[in-house]
Amino acid sequence: MRxxxxxxxxxxxxxxxLFEGANYFRQMDQKIATRREIMxxxxxxxxxxxxxxPSTRTFHSFDIAAIKLGIKxxxxxxxxxxSSAAKGETIEDTVRxxxxxxxxxxxxxxxxxxxxDIAASVATIPILNGxxxxxxxxxxxxxxxxxxNSELGQLHNLNVxxxxxxxxxxxxxxxAQVLSKFPGNDITFLAPPEFQIGDDIKAKLDKTGTRYTExxxxxxxxxxxxxxxxxxxxxxxxxxxxxxxxEAIEKQLEFTIDAxxxxxxxxxxxxxxxxxxxxxxxxxxxxxxxxxxxxxxGNGLYIRMAMLDQIxxxxxxxx
Amino acid sequence: MRxxxxxxxxxxxxxxxLFEGANYFRQMDQKIATRREIMxxxxxxxxxxxxxxPSTRTFHSFDIAAIKLGIKxxxxxxxxxxSSAAKGETIEDTVRxxxxxxxxxxxxxxxxxxxxDIAASVATIPILNGxxxxxxxxxxxxxxxxxxNSELGQLHNLNVxxxxxxxxxxxxxxxAQVLSKFPGNDITFLAPPEFQIGDDIKAKLDKTGTRYTExxxxxxxxxxxxxxxxxxxxxxxxxxxxxxxxEAIEKQLEFTIDAxxxxxxxxxxxxxxxxxxxxxxxxxxxxxxxxxxxxxxGNGLYIRMAMLDQIxxxxxxxx
Amino acid sequence: MRxxxxxxxxxxxxxxxLFEGANYFRQMDQKIATRREIMxxxxxxxxxxxxxxPSTRTFHSFDIAAIKLGIKxxxxxxxxxxSSAAKGETIEDTVRxxxxxxxxxxxxxxxxxxxxDIAASVATIPILNGxxxxxxxxxxxxxxxxxxNSELGQLHNLNVxxxxxxxxxxxxxxxAQVLSKFPGNDITFLAPPEFQIGDDIKAKLDKTGTRYTExxxxxxxxxxxxxxxxxxxxxxxxxxxxxxxxEAIEKQLEFTIDAxxxxxxxxxxxxxxxxxxxxxxxxxxxxxxxxxxxxxxGNGLYIRMAMLDQIxxxxxxxx
Numbered sequence: 001m002r003x004x005x006x007x008x009x010x011x012x013x014x015x016x017x018l019f020e021g022a023n024y025f026r027q028m029d030q031k032i033a034t035r036r037e038i039m040x041x042x043x044x045x046x047x048x049x050x051x052x053x054p055s056t057r058t059f060h061s062f063d064i065a066a067i068k069l070g071i072k073x074x075x076x077x078x079x080x081x082x083s084s085a086a087k088g089e090t091i092e093d094t095v096r097x098x099x100x101x102x103x104x105x106x107x108x109x110x111x112x113x114x115x116x117d118i119a120a121s122v123a124t125i126p127i128l129n130g131x132x133x134x135x136x137x138x139x140x141x142x143x144x145x146x147x148x149n150s151e152l153g154q155l156h157n158l159n160v161x162x163x164x165x166x167x168x169x170x171x172x173x174x175x176a177q178v179l180s181k182f183p184g185n186d187i188t189f190l191a192p193p194e195f196q197i198g199d200d201i202k203a204k205l206d207k208t209g210t211r212y213t214e215x216x217x218x219x220x221x222x223x224x225x226x227x228x229x230x231x232x233x234x235x236x237x238x239x240x241x242x243x244x245x246x247e248a249i250e251k252q253l254e255f256t257i258d259a260x261x262x263x264x265x266x267x268x269x270x271x272x273x274x275x276x277x278x279x280x281x282x283x284x285x286x287x288x289x290x291x292x293x294x295x296x297x298g299n300g301l302y303i304r305m306a307m308l309d310q311i312x313x314x315x316x317x318x319x
Numbered sequence: 320m321r322x323x324x325x326x327x328x329x330x331x332x333x334x335x336x337l338f339e340g341a342n343y344f345r346q347m348d349q350k351i352a353t354r355r356e357i358m359x360x361x362x363x364x365x366x367x368x369x370x371x372x373p374s375t376r377t378f379h380s381f382d383i384a385a386i387k388l389g390i391k392x393x394x395x396x397x398x399x400x401x402s403s404a405a406k407g408e409t410i411e412d413t414v415r416x417x418x419x420x421x422x423x424x425x426x427x428x429x430x431x432x433x434x435x436d437i438a439a440s441v442a443t444i445p446i447l448n449g450x451x452x453x454x455x456x457x458x459x460x461x462x463x464x465x466x467x468n469s470e471l472g473q474l475h476n477l478n479v480x481x482x483x484x485x486x487x488x489x490x491x492x493x494x495a496q497v498l499s500k501f502p503g504n505d506i507t508f509l510a511p512p513e514f515q516i517g518d519d520i521k522a523k524l525d526k527t528g529t530r531y532t533e534x535x536x537x538x539x540x541x542x543x544x545x546x547x548x549x550x551x552x553x554x555x556x557x558x559x560x561x562x563x564x565x566e567a568i569e570k571q572l573e574f575t576i577d578a579x580x581x582x583x584x585x586x587x588x589x590x591x592x593x594x595x596x597x598x599x600x601x602x603x604x605x606x607x608x609x610x611x612x613x614x615x616x617g618n619g620l621y622i623r624m625a626m627l628d629q630i631x632x633x634x635x636x637x638x
Numbered sequence: 639m640r641x642x643x644x645x646x647x648x649x650x651x652x653x654x655x656l657f658e659g660a661n662y663f664r665q666m667d668q669k670i671a672t673r674r675e676i677m678x679x680x681x682x683x684x685x686x687x688x689x690x691x692p693s694t695r696t697f698h699s700f701d702i703a704a705i706k707l708g709i710k711x712x713x714x715x716x717x718x719x720x721s722s723a724a725k726g727e728t729i730e731d732t733v734r735x736x737x738x739x740x741x742x743x744x745x746x747x748x749x750x751x752x753x754x755d756i757a758a759s760v761a762t763i764p765i766l767n768g769x770x771x772x773x774x775x776x777x778x779x780x781x782x783x784x785x786x787n788s789e790l791g792q793l794h795n796l797n798v799x800x801x802x803x804x805x806x807x808x809x810x811x812x813x814a815q816v817l818s819k820f821p822g823n824d825i826t827f828l829a830p831p832e833f834q835i836g837d838d839i840k841a842k843l844d845k846t847g848t849r850y851t852e853x854x855x856x857x858x859x860x861x862x863x864x865x866x867x868x869x870x871x872x873x874x875x876x877x878x879x880x881x882x883x884x885e886a887i888e889k890q891l892e893f894t895i896d897a898x899x900x901x902x903x904x905x906x907x908x909x910x911x912x913x914x915x916x917x918x919x920x921x922x923x924x925x926x927x928x929x930x931x932x933x934x935x936g937n938g939l940y941i942r943m944a945m946l947d948q949i950x951x952x953x954x955x956x957x
Contacts, residue, residue, distance in 0.1 A: 032682050035682050036681060046387070060739070068740070093595060094375065365706070395694075418932070638670070
């Protein structure tokens with residue numbers, strides 16, 4: 001069973017295979033004739049898509065990825081409110097029912113960490129984790145890695161600045177783990193002390209010998225030799241009473257990327273963000289050639305096509 | 320017009336035809352080649368699916384049933400909140416609009432008893448009642464009957480224990496009515512006095528000469544010669560002030576099926592539940608060969624395929 | 639780029655082309671064989687449908703229109719609650735992401751006036767405005783014009799009574815503008831003074847030389863030489879403290895169309911309403927031959943098919 005549950009599970013070889021798939025599907029999507037060809041590829045296959053938490057990008061890009069592969073979708077974008085979960089049903093029971101519906105995959109976004117694993121433990125069909133609360137978001141990690149690889153041509157020997165909220169942001173944490181699987185990377189974690197990267201991640205980096213630095217203020221020098229900047233929103237509301245409102249606004253402004261940042265950022269570097277963005281990247285960055293966050297979101301579509309394609313190919317082998 | 324509005328409307332002959340259809344579609348669904356064949360069966364047909372109340376199983380199994388027959392679906396899982404009903408439109412007006420959209424069937428779950436009948440009274444397309452409040456849930460009744468027939472080979476001369484909430488549970492009431500259409504059945508209604516089966520159902524059983532017993536405590540002897548056990552959740556919150564919280568918890572535990580129940584239940588018997596289940600069937604029952612509630616939910620898919628297939632065949636005859 | 643943003647943008651020639659398209663698709667929809675033919679027309683095309691405000695008719699008729707043209711849909715009927723908008727993302731960012739998903743059109747209903755224009759300003763795909771708050775609802779205007787043209791054979795030299803809420807009802811305002819593009823029309827605006835038509839619309843009518851009269855009471859004589867009556871709901875809740883509840887109810891009754899209205903309405907006239915209707919058209923009007931509001935809603939399906947067809951044909955030309 002090829003569940004997709006966490007970022008850790010991807011080997012460099014598997015990522016490489018996914019990247020190739022994504023490249024292929026992106027190319028086939030450019031012309032209507034080839035798009036039609038792909039849209040017949042998995043005719044007969046069905047995906048359930050159950051989202052128990054809000055999502056735009058993940059829900060619709062999985063939806064469109066399936067559609068573009070000829071997979072039919074039965075989906076719920078508001079499963080927590082309009083499904084049996086509201087009546088107290090466990091995720092295990094929900095999955096056991098869906099096991100019976102003759103579908104070929106189940107995409108799941110859940111409220112609580114670990115629920116994707118629970119689902120997989122009782123599923124007879126592949127589970128794709130579309131985010132389990134503060135837990136994992138493996139398809140985001142794969143598309144982030146794909147974006148770096150597409151834009152920079154490699155995933156090793158890179159200087160990567162990962163900034164913003166490294167405590168609550170699962171995407172920042174996942175990216176660090178993925179980078180640690182490739183040699184020669186050097187990560188700068190740039191965040192206020194309250195939002196700095198966790199000891200668990202640092203332990204993993206130590207284990208693989210990945211170099212990293214922690215910086216607690218947005219020092220513009222951090223960007224001077226960056227190959228990639230991965231920026232996320234500071235979730236100041238989680239600081240509680242340790243900061244008053246004026247301080248919070250000032251702190252937020254302190255961790256904003258803008259035209260000044262662009263000036264010191266190398267020409268070849270790329271700027272990424274998992275989105276949605278609020279104000280932590282100024283819109284004056286949007287038209288810069290190095291801003292890749294919308295392209296990055298689009299990469300999510302093609303990476304998810306590559307994943308679904310593998311899963312449906314597996315199903316074909318089983319018959 | 321072949322509306323599906325209530326459990327009463329099914330004759331034994333019609334049920335038998337549905338069971339055959341469900342068997343056929345289950346079989347064709349096992350291999351991708353035959354699944355693809357069925358998925359072209361009703362190309363060109365469209366179903367509207369309007370759910371004004373929460374649902375997982377009914378919504379998605381109708382959705383998937385349509386998909387598997389090649390019927391396209393335009394659906395709303397949260398129609399009460401995001402549709403014109405919120406602006407004060409009557410169900411009649413909503414249906415009259417949908418009459419104009421050139422669709423071939425309309426699946427409907429409504430808040431209030433009787434609304435499916437109202438919808439059918441103005442519809443020029445077949446209405447499938449997916450549950451009208453405390454009223455009817457005919458596709459559930461059909462899948463329950465199908466499950467008994469599939470597992471036990473017959474729907475007559477059976478000892479059936481129907482337990483839990485027989486006041487608010489429309490599925491328990493419907494099943495009793497369906498069983499009364501076949502000779503030789505003997506029903507035990509097992510529920511606290513506050514949740515016992517209604518006089519209207521008893522009158523119908525009397526009329527057809529169906530034997531029944533009422534038991535007000537969960538006496539384990541009730542299961543000793545059961546062929547089928549149909550269990551439902553006790554909706555204790557509806558008891559109001561007649562019971563304090565501790566009593567309620569104890570009452571709930573009293574009406575739970577577990578390993579002890581399994582010991583006295585015959586080897587050939589089956590245990591059913593309309594789901595969602597909260598705690599009234601202990602998870603220690605799940606792996607027992609006699610536990611059929613997940614299979615039962617899966618049967619809902621194939622019964623609904625059989626119903627939709629009949630309706631679309633009718634449409635083909637009309638041209 | 640063929641965005642559909644406002645009622646103003648339609649020239650008489652464009653409306654005429656849309657009416658022809660709508661007629662064609664209505665005809666092809668009558669038989670299953672021709673419906674199947676149309677359902678293969680735009681295979682390979684995908685539409686995103688994002689609704690940030692409640693809708694039944696607009697959402698489902700766009701959905702079904704796409705389905706009937708062979709266009710696949712990825713849709714959200716509750717985007718405001720279950721999407722990234724809830725996390726503070728701007729509409730511009732949302733659209734820039736969807737630009738990357740390789741879809742061919744985006745249907746949008748937004749909360750605030752002007753958001754469809756904002757979306758179009760950053761979109762690389764055609765935007766179809768499905769209603770932007772109190773702003774525009776161009777597909778409704780087109781279907782209203784189509785209904786008049788279909789039923790009366792022309793859009794010029796007509797006496798049209800437009801009544802109800804002419805302040806908050808964008809459909810009434812749009813219809814007046816469309817009528818002003820054709821010669822010889824004479825409009826009677828029938829509304830309480832608080833709900834009368836705005837000076838902006840009157841200025842436009844003056845500019846094109848379209849005759850109009852304002853009436854502040856429902857004088858039954860207004861209907862005596864009407865060719866079309868376009869009725870809308872009086873949104874009395876917007877009057878605030880200027881009226882007590884009893885007065886409001888009486889005012890509502892004063893602006894209700896019923897059997898008495900039918901008696902003075904010419905035999906050839908038609909009665910329209912954008913729906914949902916609450917009580918401002920008595921149900922005793924529904925069975926009258928002149929009541930066209932349900933047919934009018936159905937016309938929305940075919941007008942939207944005509945629009946989507948044009949957009950997808952454009953996409954084919956671009957390749």
